[in-house]
Amino acid sequence: MRTEARVDLAAIRHNVGALAERAAAGAGVMAVVKADGYGHGLVPTARAAVQGGASWLGVAFLEEALALRAAHIDGPVLAWLTTPGEDLRPAVAAGVDLGVYSRAELADAAAAGRTTGVTARVQLKVDTGLSRGGAPTADWPDLCEAAAKAEAEGGLKVTGVWSHFAFADGGPDHPTNSRQAAVFREALAVAAAAGLQPEVRHLANSAATLTAPETHYDLVRPGLAVYGLSPVPQLGGPSAFGLRPAMTLASTVALTKRVPAGSGVSYLHRYVTADDTTLALVPLGYADGIPRSATNVAEVQLAGTRRTIAGTVCMDQFVLDVGADDVHAGDEVLLFGSGAGGEPTAQDWADWLGTINYEIVTRVGARVPRTYLQEER
Ligand SMILES: *Cc1c(COP(=O)(O)O)cnc(C)c1O
Numbered sequence: 173m174r175t176e177a178r179v180d181l182a183a184i185r186h187n188v189g190a191l192a193e194r195a196a197a198g199a200g201v202m203a204v205v206k207a208d209g210y211g212h213g214l215v216p217t218a219r220a221a222v223q224g225g226a227s228w229l230g231v232a233f234l235e236e237a238l239a240l241r242a243a244h245i246d247g248p249v250l251a252w253l254t255t256p257g258e259d260l261r262p263a264v265a266a267g268v269d270l271g272v273y274s275r276a277e278l279a280d281a282a283a284a285g286r287t288t289g290v291t292a293r294v295q296l297k298v299d300t301g302l303s304r305g306g307a308p309t310a311d312w313p314d315l316c317e318a319a320a321k322a323e324a325e326g327g328l329k330v331t332g333v334w335s336h337f338a339f340a341d342g343g344p345d346h347p348t349n350s351r352q353a354a355v356f357r358e359a360l361a362v363a364a365a366a367g368l369q370p371e372v373r374h375l376a377n378s379a380a381t382l383t384a385p386e387t388h389y390d391l392v393r394p395g396l397a398v399y400g401l402s403p404v405p406q407l408g409g410p411s412a413f414g415l416r417p418a419m420t421l422a423s424t425v426a427l428t429k430r431v432p433a434g435s436g437v438s439y440l441h442r443y444v445t446a447d448d449t450t451l452a453l454v455p456l457g458y459a460d461g462i463p464r465s466a467t468n469v470a471e472v473q474l475a476g477t478r479r480t481i482a483g484t485v486c487m488d489q490f491v492l493d494v495g496a497d498d499v500h501a502g503d504e505v506l507l508f509g510s511g512a513g514g515e516p517t518a519q520d521w522a523d524w525l526g527t528i529n530y531e532i533v534t535r536v537g538a539r540v541p542r543t544y545l546q547e548e549r
Pocket of ligand 1: 204252336340377393394395396397
């Protein structure tokens with residue numbers, strides 16, 4: 173295969189098991205598989221997560237939840253981001269829990285419950301300080317009252333109350349975390365006073381799953397850690413938390429050629445050969461998720477050696493200067509992986525490019541086939 177993102181499903185099963193072990197007593201795992209399983213492939217990843225012990229799956233959008241259902245993944249699923257006018261009925265009919273942030277969304281969910289004849293399962297989200305989704309605390313009592321009323325009228329059930337942290341890679345000691353946890357405790361009390369009895373209360377992302385057991389409640393909600401990457405690289409890499417990176421991005425040298433010293437390489441000649449040398453062409457580019465900002469910066473492993481990308485990353489290809497090394501068309505190029513064989517990791521790429529490991533794996537493009545190792549049926 174020219175290029176592939178190899179996904180080790182045994183690593184995903186292992187990581188979910190490790191997260192379940194980290195979870196406080198009584199807390200289950202909602203594995204977050206949004207964004208095509210953080211680039212690893214939605215359905216294979218979701219299956220592996222369930223096999224590894226996830227009792228819930230979490231996604232952002234309704235289509236993602238319905239794609240799980242279409243693949244006969246029938247366990248509890250929460251989808252948390254809808255816009256006005258979206259048809260909620262298929263998701264309600266499929267037993268997908270809906271994240272609800274406002275009275276308008278609550279009314280839409282109740283209407284979908286009435287028209288489908290299937291009780292709409294909703295999970296109310298309170299904004300504890302991220303200032304993104306969720307009801308502001310000022311509106312929370314009103315939302316809870318309205319939800320209790322809708323429950324009494326039938327067609328809708330509040331299955332969950334939840335929130336989301338603002339700090340992941342900022343570190344577990346950031347004071348915002350404990351402030352948000354306190355606001356969440358108050359919000360739970362408000363929900364209880366309104367008569368709501370949610371099945372699940374949840375707050376913890378990957379970082380809090382690994383470092384803040386007091387925030388685990390009934391479910392932890394990790395995404396990144398499921399894929400074996402560290403959400404707190406400043407505290408330790410994956411192995412420090414018993415995690416194994418699941419994805420290896422590999423390609424193949426398409427062509428090698430000798431060029432003289434002083435040859436300008438790739439668009440804009442941002443790399444110029446110092447000596448007579450061999451160039452190797454790698455058929456992956458920014459359309460495949462290799463950022464153009466990796467130009468002259470990021471490293472890959474080829475023939476046992478790390479090499480920095482030589483010149484501009486193009487849409488479909490980039491070039492390596494391999495000197496006098498014994499490199500040939502057809503040789504394997506490793507962009508990132510677990511690092512066990514000396515190849516870079518997604519964290520290395522994040523560090524080189526000034527971003528986070530989340531973005532490196534999620535942006536691997538649709539043109540890159542995902543292949544699966546250690547599939548369990
Ligand atoms: C993406 C997301 C998660 C998972 O976050 P990680 O940092 O990847 O663990 C959990 N909850 C919500 C609401 C999210 O959007």
